[in-house]
Amino acid sequence: MENGRIRIVDIADELGVSTATVSNVIHGKTKKISDETVKRVQQLLEERQYIPSMAGILLAQNDSKIIGVVINDHEKYEGHTLEDEFISASVNALAKEIERAGKFLMLKVNDKWDEIPKFASMWNMEGMVLIGYCEQDYKKLREQMHIPFVVYDGYMESSGNLVNIEVNHFDGGAQAGRYLRNRGHRDVLCISDNNICMDIERFMGLKSEIPNAELMVIPIEREVRASFYMEHLSKIKKYSAVFAVSDDYAMDFIQFLKNVGISVPEDISVVGFDDVRDSEKFVPALTTIKQDYKQRAALAVKMLNQLRNGGCRDKSVMLPVTLIERDSVRSVKMHKE
Numbered sequence: 619m620e621n622g623r624i625r626i627v628d629i630a631d632e633l634g635v636s637t638a639t640v641s642n643v644i645h646g647k648t649k650k651i652s653d654e655t656v657k658r659v660q661q662l663l664e665e666r667q668y669i670p671s672m673a674g675i676l677l678a679q680n681d682s683k684i685i686g687v688v689i690n691d692h693e694k695y696e697g698h699t700l701e702d703e704f705i706s707a708s709v710n711a712l713a714k715e716i717e718r719a720g721k722f723l724m725l726k727v728n729d730k731w732d733e734i735p736k737f738a739s740m741w742n743m744e745g746m747v748l749i750g751y752c753e754q755d756y757k758k759l760r761e762q763m764h765i766p767f768v769v770y771d772g773y774m775e776s777s778g779n780l781v782n783i784e785v786n787h788f789d790g791g792a793q794a795g796r797y798l799r800n801r802g803h804r805d806v807l808c809i810s811d812n813n814i815c816m817d818i819e820r821f822m823g824l825k826s827e828i829p830n831a832e833l834m835v836i837p838i839e840r841e842v843r844a845s846f847y848m849e850h851l852s853k854i855k856k857y858s859a860v861f862a863v864s865d866d867y868a869m870d871f872i873q874f875l876k877n878v879g880i881s882v883p884e885d886i887s888v889v890g891f892d893d894v895r896d897s898e899k900f901v902p903a904l905t906t907i908k909q910d911y912k913q914r915a916a917l918a919v920k921m922l923n924q925l926r927n928g929g930c931r932d933k934s935v936m937l938p939v940t941l942i943e944r945d946s947v948r949s950v951k952m953h954k955e
Contacts, residue, residue: 624666624667624668626640626641626644626668628666629659629662629663629666629668632662633658633659633662635655635659639651639655639659640659640663643655643656643659643660643663644663644668682722682741682742682743682744683720683721683722683744684721684722684723684724684741684742684743684744685716685721685722685723685724685743685744685745685746685747685919685922686723686724686725686726686737686738686741686743686745686746686747687709687712687723687724687725687726687746687747687749688725688726688727688728688734688737688746688747688748688749689705689709689725689726689727689728689749689750690728690729690748690749690750690751691727691728691729692729692750693838694811694838696838696839696840699727700727702866703865703866703892703894703895703896704864704865704866704892704894705749705750707892707894707895707911708749708770708911708914708915709725710911711911711912711914711915711916712747712915712918712919714912714915715912715915715916715918715919716919718919719919719923721744721919724741724743731751731755731758731759732758734746734748734759734763735759735762735763738763738765743765744765744766744922744926745765745766745767745768745922745923745925745926746763746765746766746767746768747767747768747769747770747918747922748767748768748769748770748772749769749770749771750770751769751772752773756769756772756780760779760780763779764779765779766779766780766781766922766925766926767779767780767922768780768781768782768783768918768921768922768925769781769782769783770783770784770914770918771783771784771785771787771815771816772784773815773816779925780925780933781918781921781922781925781930781932781933781934781935782933782934782935783914783917783918783921783934783935783937784816784934784935784936784937785909785914785936785937785938785939786936786937786938786939787816787817787819787820787823787939788819788820788822788823788826789823789938789939790820790823790891790907790909790939790941791808791819791820791821791822791823791824791825791826791861791907792823792824792826792827793823793907793939793940793941794820794823794824794827794861794889794891794907794941795823795824795825795826795827795828795831795861796827797889797905797941797943797947798827798828798859798861798887798889798947799827799828801887801947801948801949801950802858802949802950802951803828803858803859803887803950804828804830804858805830805856805857805858805859806824806828806831806832806857806858806859806860806861807831807832807833807834807854807857807859807860807861808820808821808824808831808832808833808834808860808861808862808863809833809834809836809860809861809862809863809867809871810833810834810835810836810862810863810867811835811836811837811838811867812835813833813835816863817863820861820863820891821833821861821863824861831861834850834853836867840870843870843874844874847871847874848878851878854886855880855885855886857886858886858887858950859886859887859888859889859947860886860887860888860889861888861889861891862888862889862890862891863891864890864891864892865890865891865892865893865894865896865897865904865906866892866894867890868888868889868890868891868897868904868906868946869890869896869897869900869904871888872888872900872902872904872946882902882946883902883945883946883947883948884948887905887946887947887948887950888904888905888946888947889904889905889906889907889946889947890904890905890906890907890946891906891907891909892906892907892908892909893906893907893908893909893942897944898944902944902945902946903944903945903946904944904945904946905941905942905943905944905945905946905947906941906942906944907939907940907941907942908939908940908941908942909937909939910937913937914937917935917937921935
């Protein structure tokens with residue numbers, strides 16, 4: 619007995635049977651156990667008010683109903699991965715959809731891809747959703763994991779027992795560029811902490827509408843970023859609008875501008891990407907590109923089920939995005955084309 623809780627080993631010792639026998643009775647695997655033994659075990663379980671471990675039940679089943687959600691603990695989150703609004707919105711939507719499907723969510727934050735197969739195997743998972751890992755990680759995981767998994771914004775050739783679900787990053791940038799161009803902006807800066815994958819797609823979408831738009835690669839660390847902005851302030855002031863590849867970067871940039879006496883949108887207009895909850899409450903309310911977290915989560919759960927049943931044909935899905943107009947952009951005097 620442990621902390622007043624009856625264990626399988628306690629039942630087994632009292633009856634003089636193996637722990638495997640008690641476990642099999644608990645989980646209904648009684649074909650190879652005599653009726654008399656089954657009855658003795660069941661009676662003592664009831665007398666001792668044995669409460670089974672949920673983990674034990676799930677691990678013993680062929681279909682555990684556990685879906686793992688693994689988030690890459692990237693350095694840009696600075697140790698606060700689950701506090702990032704894109705991550706929290708994604709996990710929240712997944713939690714609701716997984717529960718709606720009658721499944722259990724198990725969450726892990728990890729920056730080592732090679733621990734993911736161990737995590738999946740340990741908990742007998744029926745599928746996984748992976749967020750934030752890079753192409754080489756997915757390739758290695760595809761070789762080592764036999765369960766189906768869904769990737770958010772994976773940049774790789776989709777094959778095997780996985781599905782890549784991404785949003786239309788290029789079109790999001792193009793929508794932001796078109797919106798700014800229609801309001802007279804021609805000198806537009808894009809800020810991102812890298813120039814690859816989804817961020818470069820968002821920038822190229824912007825350039826498709828505003829050809830002379832420029833990209834500024836900014837530091838990941840928040841404190842270092844503020845110093846970087848200060849060093850490049852004279853250059854920043856030359857732009858009438860800034861397109862940030864995330865709402866987090868957009869709101870952080872606006873706060874910096876406020877601190878140095880630059881007004882948004884009167885002096886510089888700002889557009890973000892993601893439409894996280896705080897973007898609407900922020901002052902000024904942030905114009906942004908909205909991605910539908912609920913839609914992607916529902917599709918992830920649906921695709922995992924299809925992969926398990928062998929009926930999934932679409933191995934790569936692209937979801938639409940929508941511009942949400944708020945207060946952080948103003949019109950400027952139109953330039954001649």
